[in-house]
Amino acid sequence: xxxxxxxxxxxxxxxxxxxxxxxxxxxxxxxxxxxxxxxxxxxxxxxxxxxxxxxxxxxxxxxxxxxxxxxxxxxxxxxxxxxxxxxxxxxxxxxxxxxxxxxxxxxxxxxxxxxxxxxxxxxxxxxxxxxxxxxxxxxxxxxxxxxxxxxxxxxxxxxxxxxxxxxxxxxxxxxxxxxxxxxxxxxxxxxxxxxxxxxxxxxxxxxxxxxxxxxxxxxxxxxxxxxxxxxxxxxxxxxxxxxxxxxxxxxxxxxxxxxxxxxxxxxxxxxxxxxxxxxxxxxxxxxxxxxxxxxxxxxxxxxxxxxxxxxxxxxxxxxxxxxxxxxxxxxxxxxxxxxxxxxxxxxxxxxxxxxxxxxxxxxxxxxxxxxxxxxxxxxxxxxxxxxxxxxxxxxxxxxxxxxxxxxxxxxxxxxxxxxxxxxxxxxxxxxxxxxxxxxxxxxxxxxxxxxxxxxxxxxxxxxxxxxxxxxxxxxxxxxxxxxxxxxxxxxxxxxxxxxxxxxxxxxxxxxxxxx
Amino acid sequence: xxxxxxxxxxxxxxxxxxxxxxxxxxxxxxxxxxxxxxxxxxxxxxxxxxxxxxxxxxxxxxxxxxxxxxxxxxxxxxxxxxxxxxxxxxxxxxxxxxxxxxxxxxxxxxxxxxxxxxxxxxxxxxxxxxxxxxxxxxxxxxxxxxxxxxxxxxxxxxxxxxxxxxxxxxxxxxxxxxxxxxxxxxxxxxxxxxxxxxxxxxxxxxxxxxxxxxxxxxxxxxxxxxxxxxxxxxxxxxxxxxxxxxxxxxxxxxxxxxxxxxxxxxxxxxxxxxxxxxxxxxxxxxxxxxxxxxxxxxxxxxxxxxxxxxxxxxxxxxxxxxxxxxxxxxxxxxxxxxxxxxxxxxxxxxxxxxxxxxxxxxxxxxxxxxxxxxxxxxxxxxxxxxxxxxxxxxx
Numbered sequence: 007x008x009x010x011x012x013x014x015x016x017x018x019x020x021x022x023x024x025x026x027x028x029x030x031x032x033x034x035x036x037x038x039x040x041x042x043x044x045x046x047x048x049x050x051x052x053x054x055x056x057x058x059x060x061x062x063x064x065x066x067x068x069x070x071x072x073x074x075x076x077x078x079x080x081x082x083x084x085x086x087x088x089x090x091x092x093x094x095x096x097x098x099x100x101x102x103x104x105x106x107x108x109x110x111x112x113x114x115x116x117x118x119x120x121x122x123x124x125x126x127x128x129x130x131x132x133x134x135x136x137x138x139x140x141x142x143x144x145x146x147x148x149x150x151x152x153x154x155x156x157x158x159x160x161x162x163x164x165x166x167x168x169x170x171x172x173x174x175x176x177x178x179x180x181x182x183x184x185x186x187x188x189x190x191x192x193x194x195x196x197x198x199x200x201x202x203x204x205x206x207x208x209x210x211x212x213x214x215x216x217x218x219x220x221x222x223x224x225x226x227x228x229x230x231x232x233x234x235x236x237x238x239x240x241x242x243x244x245x246x247x248x249x250x251x252x253x254x255x256x257x258x259x260x261x262x263x264x265x266x267x268x269x270x271x272x273x274x275x276x277x278x279x280x281x282x283x284x285x286x287x288x289x290x291x292x293x294x295x296x297x298x299x300x301x302x303x304x305x306x307x308x309x310x311x312x313x314x315x316x317x318x319x320x321x322x323x324x325x326x327x328x329x330x331x332x333x334x335x336x337x338x339x340x341x342x343x344x345x346x347x348x349x350x351x352x353x354x355x356x357x358x359x360x361x362x363x364x365x366x367x368x369x370x371x372x373x374x375x376x377x378x379x380x381x382x383x384x385x386x387x388x389x390x391x392x393x394x395x396x397x398x399x400x401x402x403x404x405x406x407x408x409x410x411x412x413x414x415x416x417x418x419x420x421x422x423x424x425x426x427x428x429x430x431x432x433x434x435x436x437x438x439x440x441x442x443x444x445x446x447x448x449x450x451x452x453x454x455x456x457x458x459x460x461x462x463x464x465x466x467x468x469x470x471x472x473x474x475x476x477x478x479x480x481x482x483x484x485x486x487x488x489x490x491x492x493x494x495x496x497x498x499x500x501x502x503x504x505x506x507x508x509x510x511x512x513x514x515x516x517x518x519x520x521x
Numbered sequence: 522x523x524x525x526x527x528x529x530x531x532x533x534x535x536x537x538x539x540x541x542x543x544x545x546x547x548x549x550x551x552x553x554x555x556x557x558x559x560x561x562x563x564x565x566x567x568x569x570x571x572x573x574x575x576x577x578x579x580x581x582x583x584x585x586x587x588x589x590x591x592x593x594x595x596x597x598x599x600x601x602x603x604x605x606x607x608x609x610x611x612x613x614x615x616x617x618x619x620x621x622x623x624x625x626x627x628x629x630x631x632x633x634x635x636x637x638x639x640x641x642x643x644x645x646x647x648x649x650x651x652x653x654x655x656x657x658x659x660x661x662x663x664x665x666x667x668x669x670x671x672x673x674x675x676x677x678x679x680x681x682x683x684x685x686x687x688x689x690x691x692x693x694x695x696x697x698x699x700x701x702x703x704x705x706x707x708x709x710x711x712x713x714x715x716x717x718x719x720x721x722x723x724x725x726x727x728x729x730x731x732x733x734x735x736x737x738x739x740x741x742x743x744x745x746x747x748x749x750x751x752x753x754x755x756x757x758x759x760x761x762x763x764x765x766x767x768x769x770x771x772x773x774x775x776x777x778x779x780x781x782x783x784x785x786x787x788x789x790x791x792x793x794x795x796x797x798x799x800x801x802x803x804x805x806x807x808x809x810x811x812x813x814x815x816x817x818x819x820x821x822x823x824x825x826x827x828x829x830x831x832x833x834x835x836x837x838x839x840x841x842x843x844x845x846x847x848x849x850x851x852x853x854x855x856x857x858x859x860x861x862x863x864x865x866x867x868x869x870x871x872x873x874x875x876x877x878x879x880x881x882x883x884x885x886x887x888x889x890x891x892x893x894x895x896x897x898x899x900x901x902x903x904x905x906x907x908x909x910x911x912x913x914x915x916x
Contacts, residue, residue, distance in 0.1 A: 056731035057731070059730060059731055060730045060731045062730075063729045063730030063731075063758070063818070064730070064757065064758055064760075066729065066820065067729065067758045067759065067778065067818070067820065068760070070820060070822075071759070071774070074777060074860075077862060078862065081862035081863045084863060085863065111534060112534055115534055115566075115602070116532055116534075116602055119601060119602075121566075140534070
């Protein structure tokens, strides 16, 4: 068959083209399908990767949640510790209860962040009173107080140290307390003292959005213990303070009484001195006349006088001399006491004074055959004193020693230099009277005389006091000598005292500060 | 005369005494008889009715705006309770205050426009630099409100603000304008004159897991994500039962793990805190979301937050061109405070290191922030954001 028909040829050509195109199309579709399959596989892989990524993300979230929770708890615990430290410092630095609760209110509100705070404390009548109240209106507080009066079970539990909170309390108790306190999260804890329940601490929030943790419970519990301790301290302090106040009042009253008595004594003493001074002055003038006239009569210028009269006149003269001496001594004591006699202070040499005194007493010493021993420290410097008055002291004391020392007895005079700290004063004397003087002259006049009985020693330096012994009964005296001696030594800021044993002897000690 | 700044703070337990102390401290620091403008930030522990008359009496003639806050940022500390006052006396800085009440009842865009117009009317013909404002956190569809502001003040005009805050309760926040204590309102101040403003914000949260897509959304409610009820996303990640999600126990967690929606070139993410979950599994966000948008669960940590704050401070420092700021105002998310915990002040310390330790600084914690978001082309358009720190420096 000859294929020359152009139409047929075209048809065949078209068929070939169709077949070719179809084959090409099939190839493209096949490649597309392959590509789609590849892309689908890729998409699946990508989705798997995303899912994988999501799984990892969920793990990350879980871990992050746990970390966040731990971190939050740690933060709260640290905040709690900060708060506790601050509150503790605030309440421990005051013993005034009112101030303590004022500080607590501030700390509870500002630092712990609780919206509602209430502290109820038992007063002296054992009634619960609010000392801190924030966020609890009057009617709510009245309900709470009335409830605590009724519910003995709750109070018993609190007394036993049991706390209640929105975390740990049984559901019924929790709901009841939430309603009573008008809070959501809350902590109710006892404030305990050694002698039992002192009060109740309650904190809470109205909104549930700020829940509590066990750390909060722990914080509030520690805080309540510290409040209990602070209350204990405060009450103890109050008791001590009141006792002290009472004591102070008593001391003040007694001091007032003593001051009044002292003033009275001083007035009497002053009046006595003034009286003595006045009387002595009044006595001295007529006495001088008596003595003058007696002396005139004795000279015989007014006519010869019989021997018997002369003897009587001598006695008048002798007793007048004694009376004059006594009046002079009295006047001196009165002057020194009243401060009218000013000491004529000048630089004195102790050696020199003792030499003068020895000269005066030599005759008496020899008459009684007394051994006189004198030990004077060469290092004693010159010191400020009224030489005449100090000589008077020595003459008086040495004279007494001679008077009371039997024949062939011994008198020892020791004079040494002492530091104030080295002195051993009798317990009745205080160092403070020695003022700020550091160096002292210590004089001791020791005799082997009849000694002085213990009962006489405290009165020895009193005016007109005379020891009742056999010598004094024979030898007359005024009882003013030692009193005058003490006045002179005290006027020199010194001290005098005596130690003695009956029948063994006496020792008169005195100190003179070196001025 | 120049510009004088006075900052006063008190946390006295008695509201009136606290107000008096803070106002007197601000006035003393100001060392001028008259404060031209005062910003009052207070935690909800203080009754505004009790504090405002005292503050107004002491800072007589000063224009006052303010709001409640979940916490206060001070130069030396962060305080969760107190009254903070910033008073400005200046012949360089001009202010124009404004307020707008009953926000929810009105058309949001229109409200935004009127709000901006009022501030412009009170401002006068000066150079405008920034608008600082505070909005009730009940205003959940704030995109339209923001659009109204931008339509009037300009799309790229620095709008900086925050929502008034009540420590995650979302019930008790308030705003202050002069002698009025407002709710469901916005208060603001237009700043300008012979001054300059540098603003920057960052959050530090990063996307986690695979991207998902919002299938259905209206306003601030996301109904479905990837064909599932929106709440399933959180159920999967937190391994919580639906009951737990419905009862709202999830909310504090979702504040730490917000949703992130990429913007611009995916360099930044808008954060949205989840504040409630509806029985049908829809989730209510703080701020609007768009249907069809990509969405991620976001995660942050202390270090990423601290780093973000430092980046924001660096950017402000860079914008100031070496000039020293006269004042720094920080508006920061309360979620960050929750995440940072005891380390929260470290962030502020880092900012002070960068911007100068002696520059007066105040700030507040909010539920949501309005701030220009950084993008590659440097155009800074203001968005509503959660979880961020907004640093505003005035020079």
